[in-house]
């Protein structure tokens with residue numbers, strides 16, 4: 001067996017012990033897209049043979065069959081010959097509008113110049129002019145003729161701040177869509193099962209997409225939407241959610257949780273995971289759950305729902321992992 | 331004779347068994363602390379290979395891997411009493427699935443055989 005090596009354009013790059021294909025390529029100054037380094041965002045998609053099977057987890061079968069794999073998750077034990085490190089095809093978009101819809105949160109709507117098929121709740125990887133990529137979840141539904149993302153401004157954050165300064169008419173490039181956190185009508189009877197949609201901050205963005213998509217696809221069971229925030233004034237889309245509650249005549253139920261601030265009206269001081277547990281216990285049938293946003297909270301919610309009896313396969317989680325800051329190279 | 335794994339319904343049935351087993355672990359204060367902050371999906375995948383292994387299904391399970399995976403837990407205080415608790419939950423899960431006593435004992439014995447590696451002895 002040959003020593004672990006990455007072969008690209010006829011050049012052999014030996015892998016250091018414990019080094020991923022991504023790190024090896026970057027060490028040799030081969031530019032490759034990447035972001036989360038955790039096997040989640042799929043920005044680091046490369047094509048080669050033999051594709052390390054562990055690095056194909058979560059990929060669309062059609063991509064896996066063509067030998068695509070995630071470079072950040074690939075620790076080959078032999079030689080891997082890469083045929084492409086170009087990643088997914090870029091989609092050119094034009095910004096249509098940008099509007100503040102909450103404390104530090106901007107709603108961006110844009111239109112793809114190329115054809116773009118997605119499921120609400122999936123995410124795209126947005127490219128900064130410097131080449132950096134960050135993931136943003138799609139809040140729009142396919143009946144709308146724009147794509148919508150909700151961007152929280154992170155102090156000192158490269159891409160979120162840049163996105164929030166863009167003016168209508170600006171060009172941007174995205175890749176994707178990626179992710180498996182979306183609504184499928186599923187088998188017989190699944191449309192009657194309860195849904196639990198829970199998240200904090202801009203975790204509401206994919207949930208807003210999934211919620212409206214489920215309704216459009218004829219979901220009949222009760223839907224519980226749980227939105228959490230540190231402070232009550234950080235909750236957003238409250239009016240739109242309230243309107244949808246009325247329009248669905250009780251099918252949609254809202255649970256708003258804020259740790260600080262007013263314990264008034266519909267907003268409680270209950271921690272989100274405790275609320276999720278309580279809602280689950282109150283249900284007459286086994287729910288399906290969608291959890292999005294801050295990774296630590298998503299993980300807490302996942303655990304709370306599982307302990308409350310939700311089957312692990314019925315919990316879809318979409319943690320918004322931050323991009324690790326690159327280690328300075330000498 | 332077919333393996334218990336096959337008689338339980340193979341891989342599809344394993345999912346429900348794994349959920350039951352892992353839920354018992356997470357709600358047991360004696361052992362839950364060792365699972366704080368771990369990735370639940372990854373953990374469930376590991377429990378699935380463990381259950382597949384102890385019921386005689388197709389799972390690759392090497393003593394070396396087990397040692398490696400539990401090393402930091404042993405450093406953090408993982409001991410015999412915790413392995414006892416896990417075996418107890420395994421037994422309870424199988425009993426809840428209607429597995430007979432003789433077979434439960436067999437599975438427990440197989441789980442027991444991993445104790446040395448799990449505790450890095």
Ligand SMILES: Cc1cc2nc3c(=O)[nH]c(=O)nc-3n(C[C@H](O)[C@H](O)[C@H](O)COP(=O)(O)OP(=O)(O)OC[C@H]3O[C@@H](n4cnc5c(N)ncnc54)[C@H](O)[C@@H]3O)c2cc1C
Nearest residue numbers: 134135136137150151152157158159160202205320321322
């Ligand atoms: C699948 C997925 C979906 C996502 N969807 C969305 C979405 O819909 N809306 C959205 O706003 N974001 C979303 N994110 C997060 C987004 O991709 C970026 O990580 C985020 O916008 C910060 O990028 P940045 O370039 O502005 O900051 P960076 O330049 O990457 O980071 C700057 C500094 O801020 C820190 N930091 C990063 N994130 C946070 C945070 N949340 N809180 C505190 N400090 C932080 C970093 O560690 C770093 O030190 C998603 C992430 C993933 C993986």
Ligand code: FES
Nearest residue numbers: 035036037042072
């Ligand atoms: S999946 Fe590899 S960098 Fe995100």
